[in-house]
Amino acid sequence: MKTASICMALALLAACNSQPAETKEQAGRPQATDPKTNPATACYRYANQGDTVTLNLIHVNDDVTTGTLMYRLKEKDANTGTLQGSVKGDLFVGNYTFTSEGTLSTRQVAFKKTGNAFIEGYGESIEENGAMKFKNIDSLNFGSSIILEKVACN
Numbered sequence: 001m002k003t004a005s006i007c008m009a010l011a012l013l014a015a016c017n018s019q020p021a022e023t024k025e026q027a028g029r030p031q032a033t034d035p036k037t038n039p040a041t042a043c044y045r046y047a048n049q050g051d052t053v054t055l056n057l058i059h060v061n062d063d064v065t066t067g068t069l070m071y072r073l074k075e076k077d078a079n080t081g082t083l084q085g086s087v088k089g090d091l092f093v094g095n096y097t098f099t100s101e102g103t104l105s106t107r108q109v110a111f112k113k114t115g116n117a118f119i120e121g122y123g124e125s126i127e128e129n130g131a132m133k134f135k136n137i138d139s140l141n142f143g144s145s146i147i148l149e150k151v152a153c154n
Contacts, residue, residue: 044118044148050074055111055118055148057083057092069096069109077101083109092118093137107132112142116150119143 044055051074057067065087070080077100085094090113097106108131110121121140125132134140 041153043151043153045151046146046148051146053120053146053148055083056153057087059087065092065094069098085109090114095131105132106130108134110134110137110140111148114147118148120146120148 040059042057042059044057046053052070052072054070055067056069057065059065063086065083065085067083068081069083070078072078079098079100081096081098083094083096085092092111092113094109095106096109097104099105107125111118112121119142121134121142122144123137123140124135126135127133
């Protein structure tokens with residue numbers, strides 16, 4: 001009898017310390033997230049005839065967006081690296097630090113958002129402090145046939 005009373009007391013104590021069960025109303029509802037610990041991520045991809053480009057952007061705050069960028073273009077060396085820049089309106093401009101053929105390089109990149117896609121901008125570049133950057137951001141050409149469509153992030 002004494003053993004049964006002890007077991008019952010322990011069971012009641014355990015029940016009092018457990019987390020409340022999820023209600024039907026809470027099930028399936030997205031939970032609030034703190035942007036400092038769970039920033040918004042958006043992923044984009046182009047794939048056509050053996051060419052693949054992927055762009056993953058992580059919005060950290062109003063001034064900083066980071067991510068990764070990977071180019072795998074047939075008959076060219078693949079390169080993969082990290083991005084750090086910012087989004088102003090529909091334009092992401094950042095520095096792409098990547099490795100290609102064992103060499104670490106940095107170049108400025110720009111992507112213009114159109115609908116649910118990004119198009120890379122091209123223009124005249126100059127070398128500054130060992131990195132390539134656009135001579136004039138305002139004169140970039142966004143007429144590329146490589147359109148990175150929004151995809152689910154892995």
